[in-house]
Amino acid sequence: MSLDDAIETVLQKVLRRIRPTEEERAFVEGLMRELEEIARETIEDLGLDVKPYFVGSLAKDTYLAGDHDVDLFLAFPLDTPLEELREEGLRLGKAIAERLDSHEVAYAEHPYVRATYRGVKVDLVPCYDVESWRDVRTAVDRSILHTKWVNEHLNGRNDDVRLLKRFLKGINAYGSEVYVRGFSGYLAEILVIKYGSFLKVLENSDFILRQKVIDPAGWLRREPEPAMKTVKRETEEDKPLIVIDPVDPRRNVAANLSWEKYGRFYFKAHQFLENPSEEFFFPETRKSGSYLAELRRKGTHLVTLVFKVQELVDDLLLPQLERSARGFERALSREGFNVLGWNVGRSSGKAFIMLEVDRRERERVKIKPGPEFFTERGWDFYRKNGKVWLIGKRLYAEKRVKESILEVIEELLKKNAVALGKGIRENVKRAEIVLDYVPKELEDEAYLFLAREKWSLKEQ
Amino acid sequence: MSLDDAIETVLQKVLRRIRPTEEERAFVEGLMRELEEIARETIEDLGLDVKPYFVGSLAKDTYLAGDHDVDLFLAFPLDTPLEELREEGLRLGKAIAERLDSHEVAYAEHPYVRATYRGVKVDLVPCYDVESWRDVRTAVDRSILHTKWVNEHLNGRNDDVRLLKRFLKGINAYGSEVYVRGFSGYLAEILVIKYGSFLKVLENSDFILRQKVIDPAGWLRREPEPAMKTVKRETEEDKPLIVIDPVDPRRNVAANLSWEKYGRFYFKAHQFLENPSEEFFFPETRKSGSYLAELRRKGTHLVTLVFKVQELVDDLLLPQLERSARGFERALSREGFNVLGWNVGRSSGKAFIMLEVDRRERERVKIKPGPEFFTERGWDFYRKNGKVWLIGKRLYAEKRVKESILEVIEELLKKNAVALGKGIRENVKRAEIVLDYVPKELEDEAYLFLAREKWSLKEQ
16 A cells, blocks of 8 residues: 555544534534524524624534534624623623523633533624724634635635644644644644645645745735734744734734644654554553653652642643743752753642752752952951852852752742742642652653653654 | 050061071071172183072072072173073083082073072072163063062061061962962062051051052053053953062063962951961961761762873973863763862872762763754754654753763763863873772862862961
8 A cells, every 4th residue: 555545544534533424513503503593582682783603613614523612703893882892792692691501601801601502512702793804802803704714715625624633633732722832723724725735734844834924815915014013023932833814914823833832743744644643643542651660760850749729720820830840940950950851730620840850969068159358248258157268259158058859949939939920829839849759640640741751752 | 465566476476487597697698609609700611791690589688597599590691692591501500500519400481400509409590681671581581670679679678578478378378380379479578668567568458459550660650651551451361469560560570369369368467467376377287187077068079080190390280280170170060060169289299180079970861952853953863862852943852871970070081071281181081080089198188178178268
């Protein structure tokens, strides 16, 4: 079997698993018709001038089998004051949700209603009925334009989008959330439209990076000023990719894509094209092993902080954990410990920070540099310290310090000498800190981290 | 007893030990007369136009009791070609030495004869008979001018110079050799002349540093151009003191004085004035202790390299040892070991380098940063390494490394990855390297180093 045939075979197998069946499709379409009906009636009942729009992967028919959450946007006229849109939008959302199965209020830039209906999650999001990027006033307003643009340009390549999305999920590079920094669904759609197919996108993983700027709607010609500003800004921030939003020249669709996630895509694309397999789309759960054996093999040590966090959502929690881990890395390095790597996350309702360090104990003394000897501060230093000597014009003395890394960390936290994420500072300070041991539920996580399986580019 | 009286008592006691007795003085004067006689006769015998001059502390009557080496300079007319001065000077020196007890040829800028006569070392040094700095052609030519200037300005303060020299010796800050970087005898003489007495020099230890530029002969007025050039050059090199040579505006008499040695003088001067004692002039041998106990107390480790060196003189050897120690400090730091301090020297015919380090073993793996992933070198790195992951756009991999510091040092030396002093490179590479153990004869040295007694500013 040729490589091309092998690839085709794999894709067909994958498609059988991710393409919605006729039954699912009928169910989804029925659901949407019902929801639209309910929405229209409610709008009329409330005497509002609002248009309901379906957006997202359902509206674009790019959803994966079994993954059919509904995004129903409630578009208010552009002349509605923002305050009124917030209030009336929420009232309308609630009124619609009353006729569904259950609901709650969620908060983004403005409040919206999350309902469920016949087992499906339904987001009821108020927005403005924009027709062009110049009208955009809130973060969600573009969604209607996105849906429209994709539907106008996809030309039946819906399954290619499904393959790409599933591929990105499989290699752990899907989702533009701040704690993922991967490819959004919209970005996947644009890439398929621009390069023609799932395989073309993979084959161009190198070219896409070199091309750097992708401008499917020709904004650089049509609206050079805002488009160039976007290119300049994103170039300065060293983004791997600049995809000028087909519906808004001011926006880089790939703004949240990290080099790490593009790199994963890059290597996995090469691997898949050389050696196709379903594994890329549906990886087996990563192989695990003993984190203690890994520590012995490497001769390193593992410090783990475990602590309660309130109801912080991942979007907020994970960046704070990352910031805190980097704070520990810097603070410990100043104290003479080398942090080889760190890992953060959440498990069983608690947050954790893992730090792989080079040793558990350091020397008991530290050489403390002092001021220049002929200054007032020099005399102070000379008087305050026991043994004092000179290197060049600077005084030095010996300082007795804590030996064990746990004591050092406790002292650093007590002295507020670690840059921690603001929202979790107090939690970290009350953390349980353990050395070369993790609670049962973190054992796999510890192994995947220490063995670097978690980020490995080679193993599937 | 008042503090002034206490100081005076100490100085009188010290003077009794360092002022030459009438017998010594008579012996020295007789010796000089005899030597001058021999020199004059030999010069006449050889038909040379050379004048003999005594220079150095004997000629200035600033020598310490028992320390009366003779410097006899043989001054050739200015129109003598340099080559002729070298040849004839050596021939003359040898001819004089033939009439003394024993001699050998030594090498500085040009060769000279070291003889002994009646138990006294006699250096016979050819030079030019200069009358002004404009005539100076070789490094030794200024000596005659120095002797003349000091004798014209000392005005009977010879004992003050003796006290200052003995004080500087006692606190280990005497000698302008490159491996001492302390005060020369000539500098001590200038300071006494400038500030009036031994005590005045000590009392001005702070003022001297702040004054920075000392110009006893008024060169800045008389010859502003070369004098300013000297000030500028030495200021840029951040010398602690700029003493424009009274006989040559181009030269800083304190050019070799280090901040460390000035600092020792600074603190010891304060200590002496507050708490005078003979100890400053004649310190008891430094108290010793167990270097192993010191290692245990500090939780650090000691690496010692011991190796043979040929007949390198200290002037050449010690700077090379220092350079090599600094090379080890940098190389080991790149390898993850922290060097808290180092110490070099010579003992029983062998040279040694001691390195105080934070640990004897490091972790068995190192995180190895690679190139950017989308480059040719990125692909090489990806293929060559087992586990590979991304941080930003850069690839990383794990590398197994030597654990023990001795193995690391051996590997570094084999790979020529330590910046060593040129003259001793091969010797260091063949060194015996020991950990937390030193040969018997280095035990005291190891203790004084680890306890920092060697450089301590407080204990006498």
